[in-house]
Amino acid sequence: MKRNTKQAKVITEVIRSAGRPLTPSEIHEFASQNISQLGIATIYRHLKALCESMQVVGVDYPGQPPRYEWVDGKDKVHFTCRSCDKLYALADTTKNTPPAKVPKGFNVQGFEVMLYGMCPECG
């Protein structure tokens, strides 16, 4: 994706300004407010490219659709509410230290933490 097209700008901006991980169809929905006729395939093509260039990262949780969020080097901790299924990005309080010891031979380059429980709204 080397060209600075209208679609590229809008899709990137939607993900960057969301503040939380979005599903492909959420991204499509939001970006469509600026570009009618926007095809869902274009979303997937940009997501793939953005993931490969490490600007966007996927966040998966069993039983939920895959989501994607902008990488700012901070949000590696997520919280899923067991009641309302909302997914929150929390500040990384672990200071880039992997929160677990690993056996010899494993070389840890990055990590992700998923917490689950009850969010403030669900109590």
Added chain:
Amino acid sequence: MKRNTKQAKVITEVIRSAGRPLTPSEIHEFASQNISQLGIATIYRHLKALCESMQVVGVDYPGQPPRYEWVDGKDKVHFTCRSCDKLYALADTTKNTPPAKVPKGFNVQGFEVMLYGMCPECG
């Protein structure tokens, strides 16, 4: 799934003895060695039931197919190799303490850690 059928026994045993998270088609493949004609739908039906009864848990990682593993109260830390894509279940060395602080109002009931990097075979 209240009945103790041949399929239930084999599927449960495959997951329990695998020692690592398996994809639905891996489970199907292994269980088919004992039961020919085993339908993939039966795998999905049992996986759903086992997840609901908390005996099995899903492990998702972006870009990879969903996997399922037996819950033994220990394996909450996983390691994905960026080179060969194998997924390892590591011993939980965090002693059930969530490896991150959360804002007020969030009630953490459980957590999962995903590490990624190079495994001994690739590294």
Added chain:
DNA sequence: ATAGGTGCAAACAGTTTGCATGTAT
């Protein structure tokens, strides 16, 4: 005997791909 489980095939949802058209460079 009967409620529940199974296999099969069809339906479904999410994602990817082929192709003709459009557009940034």
Added chain:
DNA sequence: ATACATGCAAACTGTTTGCACCTAT
């Protein structure tokens, strides 16, 4: 001018469902 991106629709993959048959209770 040309190589790349887009929209559309068709193809594909993984998962779920409807239904007739089977089996553990």
